[in-house]
Amino acid sequence: MDEIKRDELLEAENTILQDISGVLEAMETVTRYEVFEVVREGKKLFSFRVRGLDDEEIEKCRDQATKVVKDRRFGSLAVPRDFNAAKFNSLMIYTATHPEDRKALWDNKTFWEKTGVVTGWQLVDKVLKRGEKDAVIELIEKLSGYGEDNENLEETLKNS
Known part of the structure; x- marks a missing residue:
C-alpha cells in the first residue's frame, strides 16, 4: 500500500468506524427485547419479553391468519377470503x-390442557385480554421501527 492511500485511510478511519458502529447498532436493535408485564387490578400476574418483527415474519403471520379457498370462477385458483385480525x-x-418465554408460557402443554387449546397462539388469545394484546402489538411495532418517523413527521408538519 502506498503512502498516500495509507494516509487517506487513516484520515477516514473515524468516519469508517462510526459507520460500522451504526450498522452494528442497527443490527442489535433487531434482537432487542423489552419486557411486557400483564397487570390486572394493580397486581402483576406475569411478564414476557418481546422483540420487533421483520417483514417476512409479519407476512407469515398474515398468511396464517388468512383463510384461502379455491374459487371456481378463477379456475379453482386459491383466493384469499377471510382475514382473522385476532388470530x-x-x-x-x-x-x-x-x-425461553415462549417455551415456558405459550408452548406449555399443561396450560394447553387446562384451557383446551392445541397451539401456542391460541393460548395467547385465551390468556391476554383485547387491550393487553393491543398494548403488546404496539410494543412489537415500536421495536420493529414503526412510529419513529411518524413523530418526526408530525413535528415537521407542525413547524411548516
Whole structure:
C-alpha cells in the first residue's frame, strides 16, 4: 500500500468506524427485547419479553391468519377470503415472544390442557385480554421501527 492511500485511510478511519458502529447498532436493535408485564387490578400476574418483527415474519403471520379457498370462477385458483385480525395479532405476539418465554408460557402443554387449546397462539388469545394484546402489538411495532418517523413527521408538519 502506498503512502498516500495509507494516509487517506487513516484520515477516514473515524468516519469508517462510526459507520460500522451504526450498522452494528442497527443490527442489535433487531434482537432487542423489552419486557411486557400483564397487570390486572394493580397486581402483576406475569411478564414476557418481546422483540420487533421483520417483514417476512409479519407476512407469515398474515398468511396464517388468512383463510384461502379455491374459487371456481378463477379456475379453482386459491383466493384469499377471510382475514382473522385476532388470530393475526396472537400470531404476532407468539412469534415476537422470546424463545425461553415462549417455551415456558405459550408452548406449555399443561396450560394447553387446562384451557383446551392445541397451539401456542391460541393460548395467547385465551390468556391476554383485547387491550393487553393491543398494548403488546404496539410494543412489537415500536421495536420493529414503526412510529419513529411518524413523530418526526408530525413535528415537521407542525413547524411548516
